[in-house]
Amino acid sequence: MRKYFVLFVSVSILLLLGACSNASSASGDGHNMILAHNHPTDHPVHKSLEKFKEEVEKRSDGEMTMTLYANGQLGDEREVIELTQTGAVDVTKVSAGALESFRPEYSIFGLPYLFEDTDEFKEKMSDPEITDVIYNSSEDIGFVGLTYFDAGSRSLYTRDRVVEDTEDMSGLKVRVQPSATSVAMIDALGGTPTPMAYGEVYTSLQSGIIDAAENNLTSLVSSKHGEVADHWMYTEHAIVPDMLIMNKHRLTEAQRQIIRESADAANAFHEVVWNDATEAAAEEAQNEMGVEFHEVDKSSFIESVQPLHDEMKADETMGPIYELFKGGDSDEES
Numbered sequence: 547m548r549k550y551f552v553l554f555v556s557v558s559i560l561l562l563l564g565a566c567s568n569a570s571s572a573s574g575d576g577h578n579m580i581l582a583h584n585h586p587t588d589h590p591v592h593k594s595l596e597k598f599k600e601e602v603e604k605r606s607d608g609e610m611t612m613t614l615y616a617n618g619q620l621g622d623e624r625e626v627i628e629l630t631q632t633g634a635v636d637v638t639k640v641s642a643g644a645l646e647s648f649r650p651e652y653s654i655f656g657l658p659y660l661f662e663d664t665d666e667f668k669e670k671m672s673d674p675e676i677t678d679v680i681y682n683s684s685e686d687i688g689f690v691g692l693t694y695f696d697a698g699s700r701s702l703y704t705r706d707r708v709v710e711d712t713e714d715m716s717g718l719k720v721r722v723q724p725s726a727t728s729v730a731m732i733d734a735l736g737g738t739p740t741p742m743a744y745g746e747v748y749t750s751l752q753s754g755i756i757d758a759a760e761n762n763l764t765s766l767v768s769s770k771h772g773e774v775a776d777h778w779m780y781t782e783h784a785i786v787p788d789m790l791i792m793n794k795h796r797l798t799e800a801q802r803q804i805i806r807e808s809a810d811a812a813n814a815f816h817e818v819v820w821n822d823a824t825e826a827a828a829e830e831a832q833n834e835m836g837v838e839f840h841e842v843d844k845s846s847f848i849e850s851v852q853p854l855h856d857e858m859k860a861d862e863t864m865g866p867i868y869e870l871f872k873g874g875d876s877d878e879e880s
């Protein structure tokens with residue numbers, strides 16, 4: 547109840563701020579920009595966002611300024627995307643998984659075992675012919691993508707069950723992101739998907755509303771999920787990036803250029819901090835939180851999700867996107 551009250555008050559303040567921010571954007575000054583995200587301030591993504599703010603302010607000689615609202619203060623991912631559409635929030639960092647219900651193009655990232663490994667993922671994400679299609683797909687609904695932050699690969703973690711193959715998934719209630727692709731994935735793997743906002747995962751695991759979740763290694767530590775989950779299985783089933791998106795409001799072309807260059811600088815900075823943070827998280831989860839880590843034979847997982855690939859390939863909107871990401875990988879390439 548209290549949470550909703552706090553949220554209501556924050557959103558009301560923001561709508562007021564938003565009215566002002568829109569007014570200032572209308573004059574094209576880019577002052578007092580608001581950036582929202584749902585990670586704590588010691589998370590590597592927050593550090594990369596601080597770098598983004600610093601670059602924007604430096605490159606504009608202080609003409610453009612930005613305030614960061616971390617910890618989901620302005621709402622869960624769905625809510626801040628909506629606030630970004632209206633312009634009450636200027637820039638938001640959300641998972642690609644949360645963007646899927648706004649634009650189907652983002653569902654490509656939720657498709658399990660799409661990429662062989664992180665190298666393949668990064669290679670595709672460094673090709674503007676691919677990323678521009680994704681980033682610009684939401685222009686008509688009020689926002690555009692600026693860059694992505696590597697969020698590693700996602701794996702399964704449970705309160706108390708060790709999962710060795712898909713047979714062990716039966717009856718397992720797994721929290722997934724509010725995304726149709728994630729729901730379909732857990733269904734295909736034989737578990738019971740439970741979509742919910744990220745901020746609710748800790749208490750839901752703790753109270754047993756869910757048996758499991760799936761995410762990257764930093765979640766164990768930064769959101770303390772390692773306190774309420776005993777086992778981590780290296781299923782590495784999806785590489786779902788974090789996305790930086792911006793309201794498509796009326797900044798000048800010069801300001802937009804500053805934003806784009808600053809986003810690129812933040813992306814490069816993130817590359818450096820992310821891997822160290824992930825390794826440190828794994829160590830802390832194992833040594834201080836008592837999480838047990840297990841390798842799994844991924845073959846039954848990969849096999850179970852093949853129908854999802856076939857469906858996506860056959861889909862009118864998603865077929866071409868699938869082809870963009872995977873087309874060059876066929877044997878005819880050489």
Ligand code: GCU
Nearest residue numbers: 640641697723744761765788
């Ligand atoms: C990642 C991502 C978050 C997202 C979360 C989730 O941790 O960085 O932005 O909210 O996954 O599973 O919802």
